[in-house]
Every structure is written in C-alpha cells, then in structure tokens.
Amino acid sequence: MLEARLWMTKKDKNFLGSGRIALLENIKKTGSIHAAAKAMKMSYKAAWDAVDAMNNLADTPLVERVSGGKGGGGTSLTPRAEELIEAFHTIEKKHRQFLDLFSKDYKTIEDMTSILDKIPLRLSARNQLMGVVTSIKADAVRAQVELTVKGFDKLYSSITLQSFENLGIGINDKVIAIIKASSIGISKQSPQDSSYENCLQGEIVQLLKGATHSEVTVELESKSTVTATLANSVVDELNLAKGQKVFAHFKASSVMLGA
Numbered sequence: 001m002l003e004a005r006l007w008m009t010k011k012d013k014n015f016l017g018s019g020r021i022a023l024l025e026n027i028k029k030t031g032s033i034h035a036a037a038k039a040m041k042m043s044y045k046a047a048w049d050a051v052d053a054m055n056n057l058a059d060t061p062l063v064e065r066v067s068g069g070k071g072g073g074g075t076s077l078t079p080r081a082e083e084l085i086e087a088f089h090t091i092e093k094k095h096r097q098f099l100d101l102f103s104k105d106y107k108t109i110e111d112m113t114s115i116l117d118k119i120p121l122r123l124s125a126r127n128q129l130m131g132v133v134t135s136i137k138a139d140a141v142r143a144q145v146e147l148t149v150k151g152f153d154k155l156y157s158s159i160t161l162q163s164f165e166n167l168g169i170g171i172n173d174k175v176i177a178i179i180k181a182s183s184i185g186i187s188k189q190s191p192q193d194s195s196y197e198n199c200l201q202g203e204i205v206q207l208l209k210g211a212t213h214s215e216v217t218v219e220l221e222s223k224s225t226v227t228a229t230l231a232n233s234v235v236d237e238l239n240l241a242k243g244q245k246v247f248a249h250f251k252a253s254s255v256m257l258g259a
Contacts, residue, residue, distance in 0.1 A: 006095050008088070010057045020050055021088050024081055027051075027063060031074040058084075090174065097168065097259075126181040126227045131155055133173045138164065144197075144252060145169070147177055150222035156197040157255035167259045176258040183254035184228035186216055187247050188238060197252035200226070204244050209235070216240060218248045 008016040026036035037047035055061045062081035066074050077085075131147030134154075138144070143164035147155040155177050169175055185191070190199055205225065206217040214235045217227045226248050240246070 127179040152222035158252035181229040196249040
C-alpha cells in the first residue's frame with residue numbers, strides 16, 4: 001500500500017495537515033486548547049504554537065477565545081475554521097483515492113509512472129457542474145445518480161454499474177457532472193419527449209453565432225450556466241435571443257461524472 005503525507009503550505013510555511021486538523025476538531029469538541037492537547041497526548045505549548053501558527057497564516061483567525069459562561073470562558077472555532085476542516089477532508093479523500101489508484105494495479109515505481117499519462121489535466125467538455133449526490137438508484141447493469149447543484153437544480157446521470165463502483169461515491173459526496181455542449185437541446189417549451197431525464201429552465205445570457213453553429217448559454221436557477229451548441233437553422237427556427245426564458249434538456253446517459 002502506498003502512503004504519502006498531505007500538507008498545505010502558505011507563505012512557504014506549514015499551514016494545515018492531518019495533525020492540525022485533528023487539533024482543531026478536538027478544540028471544537030472540548031472547547032479548550034489544553035483539553036484538546038491532552039486528548040491528543042501532546043504538550044500544551046505544542047498545541048498553542050500550532051494554533052498560533054494557523055491563526056497567523058489564515059486570512060481570518062481559526063480559533064478564538066470565548067469569554068463568560070459557566071466555566072469562565074473557553075476556546076471555539078470560527079466559521080472559517082469549520083470551512084477549512086471540511087475542505088481539507090475532501091482533499092484528503094481525493095488524495096487517498098489517488099494513492100489507491102497507484103497501489104491497486106501497479107507494483108513497481110516504474111509501473112506507477114505510466115498511470116500519469118492516463119490522467120487528463122483538462123477536459124474538452126464545455127459544461128462542468130459541481131453537485132452533491134442526493135439519490136442513487138442502481139440495478140444489475142446501470143446506476144442513476146441524482147445531483148443537486150448549489151441547492152437548486154437537479155441533474156440525473158445514468159452510468160454503468162461498474163463505472164459507478166469505480167467512482168466510489170455515495171450520498172452527500174461532491175462530484176462533477178460533465179456534459180458536452182452538443183448533447184444539450186434548447187426549447188421554449190418543456191419538451192414532451194420523456195427520454196430527456198434532464199430538463200432545466202433558465203434564461204439565455206449569451207448567444208454567439210458562428211458560420212454554421214451557435215453557442216447558446218443558459219443561466220439556471222442555481223446561477224450555474226450550461227452551454228448548448230446548436231445549428232444556426234435551429235436557432236433561427238426557434239428565434240432564440242438573449243434574455244429569453246428557455247429549457248435546456250439532455251439525456252441522463254449524456255452526463256458523465258467525475259469524483
């Protein structure tokens with residue numbers, strides 16, 4: 001099994017690592033730097049120095065003193081600290097998945113380097129939306145995954161069961177929905193074709209016309225945007241224009257997922 005440490009630096013100094021995240025979580029739990037240090041079997045000075053370093057490097061303090069109360073006050077985390085803890089755990093999970101990918105099928109360092117050629121740095125797909133998994137329905141062959149984008153828009157992706165298992169995702173996980181612009185249709189009325197599992201209402205915020213095709217960008221309720229590539233004849237037939245309310249529709253099988 002391949003192991004590697006994850007550290008975040010700022011201004012060339014260590015900022016966040018698994019140990020400091022654990023310290024923050026223990027401070028939240030105990031309400032005290034002293035109690036948190038004791039729970040982690042570290043000295044109070046080491047804990048205080050770590051907190052001081054994080055507070056100095058962060059844009060806003062992560063740990064603050066709280067006055068009053070039954071015990072005469074204590075220590076609490078700021079909302080910024082809560083956000084960083086969640087973000088660190090997300091990155092940590094991806095980091096572990098990345099290491100597991102190396103360890104699973106590659107036995108030597110030389111073999112491991114070959115996988116780097118298979119990791120895309122950029123995607124050509126125009127539409128990439130971040131969503132949270134809110135429902136999963138699977139049978140012996142396929143899995144349908146429901147995503148909620150920014151708490152508003154619902155997206156549905158239909159992928160093979162093997163692909164779903166390889167992603168290793170579950171409810172409340174964050175994933176990226178990837179949709180090619182050529183897979184999206186635009187209509188002024190909700191389409192009657194039930195094969196379109198995805199039908200999102202929005203407003204045209206940009207229309208770029210080329211020699212044969214046009215790019216139509218629609219802002220959704222979540223304030224996310226999707227862009228469709230349509231033949232100019234379709235744009236003219238629908239008489240599309242900026243500011244119009246339209247529906248962007250596409251099949252669940254057209255939505256790829258990345259985790």
